[in-house]
Amino acid sequence: MNYVKRLLAAGAMSFAALPAFAAQNVTWWDFLSGGDGVRMKALIQRFNEEHPDIQINGTTLEWGVPFYTKVRTSVTVGQGPDVMTYHLSRMPLGLEENVLDTISDEDMAAAGLSKSDFFPASIAAASDENGALHAVPFDIHSIVLYVNKSYLKGSRFLDDKGNVTGIESLADFEEAMALAKANGSDTPLSYATGDDGGTYRVFYTLMKQQGGELIADGQVLPGDNLGKAAKAIEIMTHWHEEGWQPEQAEYPASVALFTSGKSAFHMNGVWEVPTMIDLAAQNKLGFEWTAIQIPTLLGTTATWADSHAFAIPAGSKMSPEKRKAVMTVIGWMEKNSLAWAGAGHIPAYKPVATSESFKEMEPNATYSSLAETAAYDPRSVIAGVASPVYDASINIISPAMHGYMDPQQAAEQLQAELQAKLH
């Protein structure tokens, strides 16, 4: 009797706590931390305030292998989220694992979106071989070259308006680094040399700038690509030997080298743009900075890039109402992605990316041209975030450029190792 009474009381209380209509709770998983995380949490909060009938319950998990392992295991046993962020570079593995539901044209319509609203390259990256969409692209993010202008004052690398200019080849760039070093920059080019992502992104950019392919038709570094990989490692080794790049810098140290004014250049993802903007706004940076597209050092204009996207786990038994709520969330996020661009990213949703407000956004507008020459990771199950390619970067490329192995030998080991994973 007592039990029934308590049950009734609890029931009455929960009714009182709920609004009169049935709100849809959308479980959301992401891997966004730092500046990204702050902006995404703000977006989720705004969405929840504007939509009394849909509530997003967000959980942030650790980026990389932990996130994708959890996604795979939870989705397989039917305990996955309703919507999650996903890297497009990870699509091939996600499709092989069968964790990504198809997003139909009706779904897109429910979100108020259509495929033609997005950059074609990102839609292609988000689709399977048959053209079925498995994720909705959210942004394009790449590495850029952050510049501390104070080391270039009075040189040919700054024009009258204070814009960075004249870096059109590897020789130009190395001249600029030597100049910055002479002007007192301890480590003229900072990037995360002791970190998988930092090393990989620079390596892949240098590969693509030679017109190279890391993986093509199931072959790792086929033909003359082996030589191009060796050349890329050789360039990075040279930067190490000259003392232009830091030795074994972990990610936070590589950022700190730039923000503390010790490095004239910094190669890193656009996601650090908010760090610079915030520091500059608080007058803590102490120098004039800008971010530009990675200069064309080796003939071909190309920059490593990836995309964040929204995906729905496969095999979930979502009600049509819930599915609609999830698509509403995705649609709203796309239409409000200008706030996301504040984290440095280029929106994948063209109405925002081509809007006047985005074109006025700095420094995004300066480097947004890179979207046209963005070099996505090879479409392979061993490439992408938290993949064997990333592991090989820390296992082989990073120690090689620190002088523990000859570049040619390192390229060969890279090839052998990755090929062995492609069975």
Place this chain on the structure above:
Amino acid sequence: MAMITNRRRDVAVAMSLIAPFVVTFALVFLYPTVRMVLLSFTDAPLIGNGHWIGLENFKRLMSDRLFFTSLKNNGYFVLLTVVPTTALALAIALTINRLKGALQALVLALFFLPYILPVSVVTEIWMWMLDFQFGIIQPLFASLYGKSIPVFKNPYWVMPTVAAVTIWWTNGFNVLLFIAGLRNIPQDFYEAASLDGATRWQMFRRVTWPLLWPVTALILTLQLILQLKIFDQVYLMSKGGPFNSSYVLLLMVYREAFQLNHGGYASAIAVVLFVVIMVVSVLQFQLLRSRGQK
């Protein structure tokens, strides 16, 4: 008649008493082990069923260079840890054993302290101390070698460093076992030996060492099993690099299963590791025991 009933009752009581253990053991160890062995003959992903492919995984393993690199690294790590940690623990135990009262308890506690720390804390402490830019041990390296050494990024330093951290972490338990063994040796033997004019070294050689041998053999075997299973420290500190110089079998199992979604292949590696550990440890224990009995 009455006797038979009693025996039956005895059997029933005995069964019900061991049932909790047997059931738990079967459920959380035996069943998963059997499943893992079965899985190793399939091409299954991490979760879900695959097709029976016979010995294909094992054949592939035989041509996988990384497997042999890992096997070799496991062996190297065993060499770097098992005997050194046992010898060190014996030396520490002998020293502590000569201390008295509260001081002895205090010193023992100090040596045992690292053992109660979780592996993540241990590796974090050492990664800070050995940090290439800011580590407090780096000035020592700089004074010895003229420059700082990125120990986890240097192919020659990485395994010895992981081994040193592992010994620091786990040595306390071995010290404890040795102390227990030392306390089991009757004091009379030493008194008799000293009456006969035995030197300290002779006492150790003729009394302590042989009587302590069962404990030593046990520690060596436990250490061998434990160190063959090395994973956490490598995963947290060096991730198998550089150039696979710290790649070990369990890391390979983890990467194949959780990163590449190859449940079957990962199980095959795990089965091989299981067999290696079983064979090596049984062999070693028999060898050590027979030596002790001589």
